Structures are given as structure tokens and as C-alpha cells.
Amino acid sequence: MIRAVAERYAEQERLVGLAREHVQRLTRRLSIRQAAVVGSVARGDFNVWSDVDVVVVADALPQRVLDRTLALMEGRPPRVEPIGFTPDELEDARRRRNPLVVELDSIGIPLL
Numbered sequence: 001m002i003r004a005v006a007e008r009y010a011e012q013e014r015l016v017g018l019a020r021e022h023v024q025r026l027t028r029r030l031s032i033r034q035a036a037v038v039g040s041v042a043r044g045d046f047n048v049w050s051d052v053d054v055v056v057v058a059d060a061l062p063q064r065v066l067d068r069t070l071a072l073m074e075g076r077p078p079r080v081e082p083i084g085f086t087p088d089e090l091e092d093a094r095r096r097r098n099p100l101v102v103e104l105d106s107i108g109i110p111l112l
């Protein structure tokens with residue numbers, strides 16, 4: 001049992017490491033204020049099919065959804081799924097109790 005728990009923590013750390021590396025690459029192109037893993041990886045209830053959800057808060061994200069997605073996904077490793085907010089969008093989402101932002105504030109694993 002102890003070995004299984006250790007393997008689980010090691011896999012969680014590996015997935016968080018993938019996200020951290022991607023965010024580090026993004027910092028070369030974007031002014032990132034905050035980034036954290038949320039979702040099943042942060043909660044610890046991930047499985048082999050789980051994505052690594054990463055909330056990225058950056059100052060100058062493109063307004064168009066396609067452009068924003070391309071900017072955040074460029075060079076990403078498989079399974080890493082960045083979700084972008086500007087600081088104003090984050091505050092609006094926080095007021096509306098957006099589930100991703102609730103997780104960001106409660107269990108998010110900081111990446112910067």
C-alpha cells in the first residue's frame with residue numbers, strides 16, 4: 001500500500017512538472033502573473049486519461065479565442081491543457097464563482 005501511495009505522488013509530481021515546464025516556456029512570450037494546476041491532478045483523483053488543467057493569468061492575452069488558444073498551447077506537452085485569463089477576466093470569474101477559479105483559489109498547485 002505504501003508503495004502505491006508513493007507511486008501516486010510521484011506521478012502527480014511528474015504531471016505537475018510537465019505543466020511547470022510549459023509555463024516556464026510561456027513566460028518567454030507572455031507576461032504571466034499567476035499559473036497553477038487545478039482539476040483532478042491538483043485534487044489527486046486523476047487517472048491515466050486525465051488532462052493536466054493549468055490556469056494561466058497573463059496581462060496581454062489575445063481576445064480572439066482561437067488566437068488565445070494557439071498562444072497558450074504552442075509547444076505544450078501532451079496532456080497539458082492551459083486555460084487563460086487576463087487579470088480582469090480572473091476577477092470577473094471569481095465574482096461569478098467559476099469552478100476553475102474556485103479550484104485555483106482553494107487547491108491550485110502554484111507553478112511560478
